[in-house]
Amino acid sequence: MPGRLNGKVALITGAGSGIGLEASFLFAKEGCKVVCADINEQAGQATATKINADIGANSAAFVRVDVGKEADIAAAVAFAEKTFGKLHIVFNNAGIMHPADDNAETTEEKIWDLTMQINVKGVWWGCKHAIPALRRAGGGSIINTASFVAVRGAATPQLAYTTSKGAVLAMTRELAVIHARENIRFNALCPGPIRTPLLMDFLNTEEKKQRRLVHVPMGRFGEAIEQANAALFLASDESSFCTGTDFMVDGGLSAAYVTPEGPTKTVSPQKNFSGV
Structure with missing residues (x-):
């Protein structure tokens, strides 16, 4: 039985861990050839x-990519086309959340600039160099x-990160409008706390963890495989009329502001069906 991505080729950044790792396995299981890109070789x-x-064999290939460098991203797109012939899907997933990121008064400029370089420019370059390849496909x-x-907004201060993700969302909407008539779709995956x-x-203290969880109606952190499943839908032809969306996969966090007196029942995480 054909997979949901049968015959497709995908480039996934941040494929060495977390959401990128789960998405790489899931896409490959669905018949996709996957270029696994990561700075961690x-x-x-x-x-x-x-x-x-x-x-x-030949389901996946690795390419080292620092998404903070445009040349690396351009080379990864070229590698995908050379290795597997075409490129149909790009998952600009890699990003950083600096542990010293804080509020407007205490976040250092070098942390701000690094976050924007990777989380915003990295996504922009990923789109910039992917568009011609997808057009060719x-x-x-x-x-x-x-x-x-x-x-x-975040319950724990992380100004540079929050700002960078707002930029990604706005960028995605703009590109979706520009390229809608070219059969090139752009969607933003918006995970909740994962x-x-x-x-x-x-979230390196229990206090920080609880400040996040208290606002999640489901009462738990999400799992990377749940985000990968959402990315699979956006990558597949099942979402062929979806573009410019902010696809919230957040345990209900954006639906309501839950206070400490809200739902408290503990919910077990979804079983991880990944191959890892």
């Missing part, structure tokens, strides 16, 4: 190697990872 190569071992889907903080190393390193 060991982690990114491990993802590609395991996909090829578990799903089938006859169209496709570009998914940019934003965040629920792009529309709600149990990934990136967020857990930032």
